[in-house]
Amino acid sequence: MTAHADVREIPFFNYRGAFSSIEGPLMDTIRDVVDRGAFIMQKDLTDFEAACAAYLGVKHAFGVGNATDGLYFAFKAAGLAAGDEVIFPSHTMVASPASVHFAGGVPVPVDIGPDHMIDPRKIEAAITKKTRFIMPVQVNGRTCDMDQIQAIADKHGLRIIEDAAQALGSKFNGRMAGSFGLAASFSFYPAKVLGCLGDGGLVVTNDDAVADRLHGLRDHGRNREGEVAGWGMNSRLDNIQAAILHLQFRDYASIIDYRRSLAAAYEAALGDLPELNLPPAPDADSRHFDVYQNYELEADRRDELKVFLKSRGIGTLIQWGGSAVHQFPALGFKVSLPATERFFQRCIMLPMNMMVTTDDVEYIAECIRGFYGH
Numbered sequence: 001m002t003a004h005a006d007v008r009e010i011p012f013f014n015y016r017g018a019f020s021s022i023e024g025p026l027m028d029t030i031r032d033v034v035d036r037g038a039f040i041m042q043k044d045l046t047d048f049e050a051a052c053a054a055y056l057g058v059k060h061a062f063g064v065g066n067a068t069d070g071l072y073f074a075f076k077a078a079g080l081a082a083g084d085e086v087i088f089p090s091h092t093m094v095a096s097p098a099s100v101h102f103a104g105g106v107p108v109p110v111d112i113g114p115d116h117m118i119d120p121r122k123i124e125a126a127i128t129k130k131t132r133f134i135m136p137v138q139v140n141g142r143t144c145d146m147d148q149i150q151a152i153a154d155k156h157g158l159r160i161i162e163d164a165a166q167a168l169g170s171k172f173n174g175r176m177a178g179s180f181g182l183a184a185s186f187s188f189y190p191a192k193v194l195g196c197l198g199d200g201g202l203v204v205t206n207d208d209a210v211a212d213r214l215h216g217l218r219d220h221g222r223n224r225e226g227e228v229a230g231w232g233m234n235s236r237l238d239n240i241q242a243a244i245l246h247l248q249f250r251d252y253a254s255i256i257d258y259r260r261s262l263a264a265a266y267e268a269a270l271g272d273l274p275e276l277n278l279p280p281a282p283d284a285d286s287r288h289f290d291v292y293q294n295y296e297l298e299a300d301r302r303d304e305l306k307v308f309l310k311s312r313g314i315g316t317l318i319q320w321g322g323s324a325v326h327q328f329p330a331l332g333f334k335v336s337l338p339a340t341e342r343f344f345q346r347c348i349m350l351p352m353n354m355m356v357t358t359d360d361v362e363y364i365a366e367c368i369r370g371f372y373g374h
């Protein structure tokens with residue numbers, strides 16, 4: 001560790017710094033919305049929804065309060081009935097199954113495969129007479145092998161609702177995450193690849209009838225004419241947040257490119273270490289286009305590594321408090337999912353965001369190599 005002997009401060013994420021590079025245009029955007037008094041369901045929102053729909057190649061997109069609401073609305077709009085089972089990977093945020101729970105369904109957690117995504121073989125094994133949906137989670141900005149999942153869904157007459165909260169812009173076989181299932185939900189939480197100044201989300205579908213129901217569910221049951229056509233909630237993406245998102249969305253391709261270049265730098269600097277299992281490199285599999293919402297790897301002596309990196313000024317994160325969904329006792333899941341459990345003993349996330357430089361990656365890699373004695 002000669003080149004970078006001094007300790008550097010590299011936080012895992014810096015919420016204040018995340019928006020500083022666009023502070024001028026950001027403040028102009030906010031002032032413009034305030035000057036127009038355009039706060040709820042205005043043109044900024046509909047323009048952003050249209051831009052997202054075009055980008056994703058879907059017919060309908062609705063800004064919602066957050067991705068959890070978006071998933072909940074997706075299941076309600078898709079006709080989930082009380083007691084219907086929904087298969088999902090336990091390697092996800094508790095929000096994924098919470099949406100099923102509140103829609104009246106029964107979330108059924110299954111194990112992950114070697115790629116840390118839902119294991120298609122485990123999906124088939126978990127199907128019962130009550131199964132109605134599969135919810136793949138496009139975790140860490142990677143899209144599952146949707147060919148395999150679609151084949152299982154078709155074989156058993158199941159619908160797919162995608163949790164694409166972490167995956168705006170991620171693709172499988174050239175097709176965008178969120179465009180495979182009957183509906184999908186995205187998150188704009190501030191630390192997301194595309195984040196706003198608070199909570200925000202988007203729910204999308206290609207199905208006109210589902211779209212009509214989504215429209216009402218997020219806006220007091222109102223249809224496009226403003227008439228109450230059924231029961232609904234209030235979960236609209238704020239107009240000001242839509243304007244802030246749209247501002248950043250114009251440079252979205254370069255944001256993704258930058259994250260992919262950081263992933264390539266991590267791979268080049270750490271790919272040979274036997275103690276680590278890195279996420280797939282950007283060019284590892286031409287079917288996948290990953291946006292690296294997170295850079296999550298498996299590491300030997302994970303807890304010691306975390307403490308060591310902290311002493312070197314490097315922030316890391318063990319996702320979701322170190323527990324898979326089925327491991328939260330309060331939720332009452334009584335399953336054992338060995339691959340997921342092993343993963344949660346070994347997983348750790350390294351800094352991956354627009355404030356991290358390739359020089360930072362080099363420093364982080366030097367520290368990790370030093371830790372393992374390489």
Ligand SMILES: Cc1ncc(COP(=O)(O)O)c(C=O)c1O
Pocket residue numbers: 066067068069092093095096137139163165166186187188189199200201
């Ligand atoms: C995989 C996954 N699903 C759902 C959510 C919920 O998103 P939100 O916080 O926008 O409700 C998140 C949030 O980060 C997530 O990571």
